[in-house]
Amino acid sequence: MSEQLLNVVVRKRVEQGEGVVVFDLVDPLGKSLPVFEAGAHVDIHLKPGLVRQYSLCGNPADASAYRLGVLKDPASRGGSVAVHELLFEGSQVAISIPRNHFPLAGDASRSILIGGGIGITPMIAMAHTLQAAGSDFALHYCSRSRSRTAFLDELASASFSERVFTHFDDEAAAQKLDLTTVLATPHADVHIYVCGPAGFMGWVISEALKAGYAEANIHREYFQVEVDTSGDSFEVVAARTGKTVRVAEGQSIVDALAAVGINIEISCEQGVCGTCLCNVLEGEPDHRDVYLTEDEKAANDQILVCCSRAKTAKLVLDI
Ligand code: FES
Numbered sequence: 001m002s003e004q005l006l007n008v009v010v011r012k013r014v015e016q017g018e019g020v021v022v023f024d025l026v027d028p029l030g031k032s033l034p035v036f037e038a039g040a041h042v043d044i045h046l047k048p049g050l051v052r053q054y055s056l057c058g059n060p061a062d063a064s065a066y067r068l069g070v071l072k073d074p075a076s077r078g079g080s081v082a083v084h085e086l087l088f089e090g091s092q093v094a095i096s097i098p099r100n101h102f103p104l105a106g107d108a109s110r111s112i113l114i115g116g117g118i119g120i121t122p123m124i125a126m127a128h129t130l131q132a133a134g135s136d137f138a139l140h141y142c143s144r145s146r147s148r149t150a151f152l153d154e155l156a157s158a159s160f161s162e163r164v165f166t167h168f169d170d171e172a173a174a175q176k177l178d179l180t181t182v183l184a185t186p187h188a189d190v191h192i193y194v195c196g197p198a199g200f201m202g203w204v205i206s207e208a209l210k211a212g213y214a215e216a217n218i219h220r221e222y223f224q225v226e227v228d229t230s231g232d233s234f235e236v237v238a239a240r241t242g243k244t245v246r247v248a249e250g251q252s253i254v255d256a257l258a259a260v261g262i263n264i265e266i267s268c269e270q271g272v273c274g275t276c277l278c279n280v281l282e283g284e285p286d287h288r289d290v291y292l293t294e295d296e297k298a299a300n301d302q303i304l305v306c307c308s309r310a311k312t313a314k315l316v317l318d319i
Pocket residue numbers: 265266267268269270271272273274275276277289291304305306307
């Protein structure tokens with residue numbers, strides 16, 4: 001079944017900070033766009049075979065536009081570079097309906113939002129929603145340097161500006177993010193949200209666990225991960241077709257299946273988006289994604305076949 005796509009137009013493109021472009025996408029006829037929740041992202045279909053996810057960073061109460069912030073990362077596999085080079089004011093592009101893998105918990109007494117670099121984007125939408133609901137929250141924004149940082153003007157003029165705390169690597173020690181203080185009062189109703197580079201997220205998550213927060217209260221959104229496809233070869237059986245393939249070391253299950261004519265829908269190819277999720281009927285997956293929760297991984301009945309492998313000699317998938 002093909003996915004329903006929205007055709008949108010770039011209404012505004014603004015360069016901000018260093019290497020960040022902020023886009024406002026609108027309906028070509030000026031109609032309202034489907035509503036989205038804070039934490040949601042859209043897939044941008046840049047060209048055939050090149051689909052990338054970007055968090056929506058506008059106010060979820062504003063259905064007139066979707067705002068995205070995209071950091072140009074020359075080390076990426078072409079997605080962010082293509083966004084910067086292909087999308088200008090007036091450009092048309094197809095996007096998915098917003099999907100949310102990073103929702104706010106409904107029952108929080110307090111929310112601590114922590115964004116590193118371009119990982120600030122979902123936090124801005126969350127701050128709008130929490131502010132509108134009258135909820136208690138703080139937004140911490142870490143960046144290397146003030147001059148390189150996007151969204152500073154927008155955050156300074158936002159209705160929640162007094163809840164925003166910026167932290168720059170190259171400024172005085174006193175303004176740097178002090179996680180011991182920020183995470184000092186773990187409570188079952190306090191939820192933490194973190195998005196940013198993997199090392200930054202690892203630091204925040206380990207400090208939160210050390211401080212006594214439960215795993216379930218630490219919400220995370222990865223926007224870039226290294227895919228490790230090393231490991232022994234194994235066999236995958238596609239139960240519905242009866243076909244069996246061998247997945248070589250360094251090869252993904254997706255690629256091995258494609259070689260025998262079984263094409264799995266993929267998007268991020270990094271274990272981030274969940275598009276390639278398959279049910280496991282037999283065997284034990286070696287989960288390498290950041291999409292499934294620890295509980296879902298432990299259940300071993302689902303696998304993301306763009307990046308994960310097998311701990312057993314054979315995996316039988318419901319495909
Ligand atoms: S394609 Fe995104 S998780 Fe596999």
